[in-house]
Amino acid sequence: MDNRKISLVILISAIWLTLCSQILLAQEAAPLTETKFDYHWFDTKRWNIFITLAIVFSAILWFISRAKKGKSLFIRRIAGLDAIEEAVGRATEMGKSVLYIPGIHDMNDIQTVASMIILGNVAKTIARYDIPLIVPIRQPFVVPVAEEAVRQGYLSAGRPDAFVKDNIRFISDEQFAYAAAVNGIMLRERPAANLLLGSFYAESLLLAETGASTGAIQVAGTANIHQLPFFVVACDYTLIGEELFVASAYLSREPKLLGSLKGSDLAKALIVLAIIIGTILETMGVKWFTKLFVVQ
Amino acid sequence: MDFWQKLLALDRRIIFVFVALALVIPLFFTAPPGFLKKIDISSPVKSLYDYVEKLPPGSKVMIAFDYDPPTTPELQPMAISFLKHCFLKDLDVIMIGLWPQGPVQAQFAMEMDILTDEKIKAKNLQYGVDYVNLGFQAGNEFVILRMGSDIAAAFPVDYFGTRTRELPLMKDVKNFDNIRLVYNISAGYPGTYEWVIFAGDRFGVKIAGGNTAVQYPHVSPYLQTGQLVGLLGGMQGAAAYEKVSGYFGKATKYMFSQAVSHAMVVFFIILGNLAYFITRGRKT
Amino acid sequence: MRREIPILIAIVVGFVYVIAFFVPHPPLNKFQDWGNDWIQIIAGFAIVLGVLNLLKVSLEKVYKKSQGWGYAVIIIIGFLIMTAAGLFFSGGKNYQNPGTPFYDIFFNIYFPLNATMFAILAFFVASASYRAFRARNKEATLLLLAAIFLMLGRTPLGDYMSSWAGDWQLKNISDWIMDFPQTAGQRAIMIGIALGIISTSLRVITGLERTFVGGE
């Protein structure tokens, strides 16, 4: 870790030095027009994006290293997690099952990975009450991961005996056949809570509609922006885009996820700051600040 | 169970029938002339049209066909009206596809609509000189990046198996520097997003888009930033381009059905909510 | 060996792509061209891999006579017919010319099947609008209102309904929604996603992200 840190410092300072000299050079040679095929060692028109990336990079790496050292990084508990707990709670009160749909993509989609982390947590809550947790799955590779997540959840709640393997069901690898089968489960087994968290496509509509018509509490979440409208209107609570990843980072506490999240948060704060300062200056008629962001 | 509750529990197949009727019946009628006059030409459509209008004859325009049969009703009219506009302006057209079915769509458009058109027949278009179809290449954004340095390396052969370097049109086209506009007709990934990021902002070529309505809102922020020259969205965008370029095509024809079906959906949303609030009010 | 080399490959390739952006100088741009060419070829093989995988799964289904194996047979037959047509009976490189068997199958079978698959979603959108889309809270109400404005405003129908409204016609309102509040919201999401992608990519090219090499 220390070596990495040192090399990081060296790298960043080297970058800074080159940059400063380049900026100086660029100012001297500003009127010079270059053709596109004129090779040079640093594209001086791109210095602003270079600095921005350098800042974001160092922020992310710094936060990751902090998280790895075990320092606590604060992330707010997003309301979506409470909504999930509430839905599960309702199901336990009613003694009915919970349906957990982890999206339709394979494990190489980070949304599915995030969904598995949340699944493990839901399993932990459910394990204390004797209600079934049904997980229908479209991708064969997701089945073992989901089984493991649920089993771990039950184990950490001290109820490994309550784990029912048959409730983690491989349905069909064809999109609409899968959607039809899950709709069937909703209508037949009438779960009290439907959790739709992961990567969804055109089937989102069919699932959310059927779920709403059975009167179940529905909590959905996906980073596929184009499917969010359907979830927002047909579900009781929706985790929007990034919130899905935040929920999983919050629950798993994995350093690299937490660190990246904090790093991007810092970048967001800087962007917001830039927008505020820039807008004020622009309104007053000062233009140079805006020009810092021009990339050719 | 009273009326409203029955209404709430309506079998969805009944709704299916209503939708089908709302779509099909208007197809049998020609829309009233006043209706077509009211098709709105929004500013992104107009700016694309104006940009093409201003290009000098002989300019090279690239059209990327990044879609497949499902989205044909929306996107094919965009391709046809744009192609017509280009040929009537004597622009040279390079067609490519990052979706395997894309170049076939280009072929369909040429065979069925462009080459049979009277005005365009008079132009006596020649394959290889006035237009080329470079076919499909796998690799998504990396194909775009490769084209930034050498188009013929990214697309070694055309749709018909001829080597790209041997096509007369491609003789003086090296990379994006020689292309005045890339018009990307897209139904998803890779699509306008990738073209803006990896061609427009990277190599400075002008990008315009024709998108499915699903994608349109996601791409629209690029308009305000000027990263897109123009953008057509869905059937409405297609009909607007047909209107602005003075050509009565499929999109205009479908617009009547489209309007009625929208009204039907809005009606259902309002009806559903009405039933929901009335029954909910009673319970509590 | 099984994990280290792939991670190293990812780091090196990633760095080349990043640095080539800032340093437009040989040999880096040549490396990038090679990289693009190779990735194109790999992408082609990845498609072939997907196809072979499908065949493998289908053959297994037939072999084990598991549920629905009859449909697996149809998949295999469909594949064989199309491949034979494309590779042997359609004149080699000119396989896509109009009139070849490959073209005919595409036009008469593939096209209508593929086109209809997504067309039926229209029915579901309508029934969901009726049965599930409720203005259950402030957020959903706002969403539905914006949707209704756009659905009406984007067709001439909106004009008929609001021709009395002068500058406040539905089409102008929907243009305004698209140009300002919609763009603002979309942009916030866009920037958030961009930062997410940047941090994930950064983890890949610094070797911190190792999930893509799998377990073991």
Place this chain on the structure above:
Amino acid sequence: MGAFLTLGIISFLYKDNPWYKFCEALFVGISAGYWFCTVFWSQFVAKLVDNVFPPAGQPPQYAYLVGGLLGFMMLLRLVPKIGWFSRWPLAFVVGGTAGAYLIGYALSNGMKQVKSTILPLWVSGNLNATVGNIILVVGTFCGLVYFFFSKEHKGTYGKIAKLGIFFLMITFGASFGYTVMARMSLLIGRMDFLFGTWLGLIK
């Protein structure tokens, strides 16, 4: 033929049935064949073979062999014992994608978006632009605040985030409206095919 298949898919609306399943399996098979042929001719022959063994008069480019080798390794995934070789080409693609995306997104969706959000809040003599600019700046600002996870949503800050949510909802509403438009268009196209091209009822 086309109509038979179109109706087969539409029959799914009534119920999942063998006719639909037949059509779907046929589609999956044909589409696999289609992809295979396209890739065979456009990648394997045009990109790889033609470059390494070019037609007379051109120098062979052996660099493409590396790509071919990496591609071949991809196929090894089908053989369980040496399937791990497929991680090499995969890593190549992952690395390349990471590098290209990092730059691309930072530039197009980061920098350029921020630049275009910095707008004057007062455009003299143009009320429409003034209001529009204010909405754009405030909306983007509030939206970003909503997606900021290092601070609890309380007090004024919480209210800003709440405003952000409202902007997001309008955004989703627009998407929703457009999605309805898209789905309807696709169906109109098919109906036109059934009633027009097939039955010849529509001029």
